[in-house]
Amino acid sequence: MFRSFLMNILKNILLFMITSLLFYSSPIYADEDEVELYSESAILMDANSGVILYEKQKDKEMYPASITKIISGLLAIKEGNLDxxxxxxxxxxxxEGTRVYLEEGEEVTLKKLVQGLLINSGNDAGIAIAEHLDGSEEAFAKRMTDFVRNEVGVTNTTFKNPHGLPDPDHVTTAYDMALITAYAMENQTFREIVGTRELKWVGESWDTTLRNHHQLVLQRDDVTGVKNGYTDDAGFTLSTTAEDDGIELVIVTLNAEHPRHAYMDTERLIEYGYQYQTETISSGEEFTDEEGEQYVLDEALTFTVKKGQDWTTEIATDGLLSIRNEADESIFEYQFPTEEITTDDKPVYGSTAGGKANPNPKDSDGPGLLRIIMYTLLFSSILIIASLFFIRFKKKRTIKQEQTPIVIETYKDHRPWRKNW
Structure with a gap:
């Protein structure tokens, strides 16, 4: 009798714990539906702060296809003479593949080749650029790889050609391509070319009007670039930049099965990203901790918050500057260096260290004390119930009595909430 009473209590506790865990979540910005994408890998990033607003296997090694041409074109602009x-x-x-139908011996300006490369995705233009700057595709590909690693700071990208045609060692990641895209868009000439919708093309064997192969550049005023791609191995790839009041976004999607899927994924991420805005704390801003120590920013800090959301700053005694949202969660951290800069009054610490963005406090703050306690109680209840069932089962087998089978109710998991971002 007592055992039955105890089991009923434990069953109710267990049900309560499961229900509580299903409905419990850390408060982050606001409730959002999970962004479901077709693409195998994707990323949404604030171009100015570098804060990642969404990612799906962002570090997975992938084939880029023709979005390779972003760096081919940029290198021609930065390290060549466009005239x-x-x-x-x-x-x-x-x-092979997409061309602007250059003829052998045809003389073309380097700028025209870059336009044919980026607007019409001309593989022939990419090879001509590579041979002009470095004598061969292989040598230019090495320059491309060295440039993105040394200048942009990516670590998981290797280029083997200037156009993105298949090569098993020609690889990148969504995160690397987002960084490369953001870097490239800082160049005004590059930005103008990838944002060009139509361009009159007069060639030795082909007179036409080039139309940008990136469909969203043609269809949306807020989309400012940059490049699409496709091979059988890479699937449909897309690198995109878009601007709204208060934020500039970089979106990269890799390996969609259909071009429609790549564009649908990109537009979903654009609309998701428009919930946010970029904020800046100007250089020269002073902060004082509770012990009276002063810290001065040597350069502006840029971070990302939800639109319309208030934020505050908090400086710890170790020089850690924290930007906090309305829920008092840290959404960006900046570590002042520890070395002192002498002033007439008291030590003032300069800012030379980088900041660290945390758009999703739940991921960095851990599950929290409440959830730990709840999990502990849940697992304890499960162990006790399992032990009681085991004892009861043994007793049944010993006395060999026929009893009415125990029926355990099945509770359907409807999960009616919307998953937090």
């Missing part, structure tokens, strides 16, 4: 006259080789003339 140079380039003579097209037979190798460039015979390029």
């Amino acid at each position: 140079d006259i380039v003579t097209v080789s037979q190798n460039a003339r015979e390029a």
Whole structure:
């Protein structure tokens, strides 16, 4: 009798704990539906703060296809002379895939080749650029890889050609491509070219009007670039930048099965990203901790918050500056260096260290004390119930009595809430 009473109590506790855990979540910004994407890998990033607002396997090694041309075009702009006259080789003339139909021996300005590369995705233009700057595709690909690693700071990208045609070692990640895209868009010439909707093209064998292959550049005023791509191995890839009042977004989607899916994913992420805005604390701003120590920013701090959300700053005695949202959660952290800068009055600490963004406090703050307690009680209840069932089962087998089978109710998990971001 007592055992039955105890089991009923424990069953009720267990049900309560499960229900509480299903409905419990840390408060983060606001409730949002989970962004469901077709693409195998994707990322949404604030171009100015670098804060990642959404990611799906952002560090997975993937094939980029023609979004490779972002860095090919940028290198031609930054390290070449756009007024140079380039003579097209037979190798460039015979390029596979999408072309701008250059003829062997045709003389074209480097700028025109960059336009044909980025607007019309011309593989022949990419080879002509590579051979002009470095003599071969291989040498130019090495320059591309060295540049993105040394100048942009990516670590998981290797280029083997200037156009993105299949090579098993020609790989990148969504995160790396987002960084590369954000870096490239800081160059005004690059930005103008990838944002061009139509361009009159007069060539030796082809007179036409080039239309940007990135469909959202043609369809949406807020989309400012940059490049699409496709191979059988890479699937449909897309790198996009979009601007709204208060924020500039970078979106990269990799390996969608259909171009429609790549564009649908991108537009979902654009609308999701428009919930946020970029905020800046100006250089020279002073902060004083509770012990009276002063800290001065040597450079502006840029971070991301929900639109319309108030935020505050908090400085710890170790020089850790925390930006906190309305729920008093840390959404960005900046560590002042520990070395002192001498002043007439008291030590003032300069800011040379980088900041650290935390758009999702739940991921960094851990499950919290409440959830730990709840999990502990849950597992304890399960163990006790399992032990009681085991004892009861043994007793049944010993006395060999027929009893009415125990029926355990099944509680359907409807999960009616919307998952927090």
